[in-house]
Amino acid sequence: DQQVKQNSPSLSVQEGRISILNCDYTNSMFDYFLWYKKYPAEGPTFLISISSIKDKNEDGRFTVFLNKSAKHLSLHIVPSQPGDSAVYFCAAQGGNRDDKIIFGKGTRLHILP
């Protein structure tokens, strides 16, 4: 049973527009959420995170929004650039010391010229 779900396997966005990647989770004990970016033939790279005590975290072109009541988070990239084409993994973690990160299946983002 998937605890972290990314329901869109892929997404295409025009360069310069906003990319919105969505993620849903089922475990209300998760209290820390992360986004990783992965290029082909490379390992995932940490992108941005958010604690459950916040509903928004911004870092340059990347903003993550958290809606705890809906158990939903989203990653906004604006403006989208060609180098943003990659697979984006949503991940979640519980609040205990030895809680592991649970990953979603990923969404492949294509930025169109």
Add this chain to the structure above:
Amino acid sequence: DAMVIQNPRYQVTQFGKPVTLSCSQTLNHNVMYWYQQKSSQAPKLLFHYYDKDFNNEADTPDNFQSRRPNTSFCFLDIRSPGLGDAAMYLCATSFSYTDTQYFGPGTRLTVL
């Protein structure tokens, strides 16, 4: 630069022939993880170490073993690879379980 290194990047083995994948880190992190990732799936945690304290995920097959001889190195041994073990194997490290994980580039394993 501090980093997580995996060797080899590509490994081909025969059905049933043991194979070892290696991971090293210069981050001096306490925790090291091994993940298996198959195409279009989420990375699946196989094992993790906090220093020398080994933790095996409940659904990791017995065919998979791991060793961490020191802080910097961690190995994944697949004793008798099957066709279903063909995947990308990712090593990651973190200072503690609640800190950000840093991933290596992965080793893509092909089983013939």
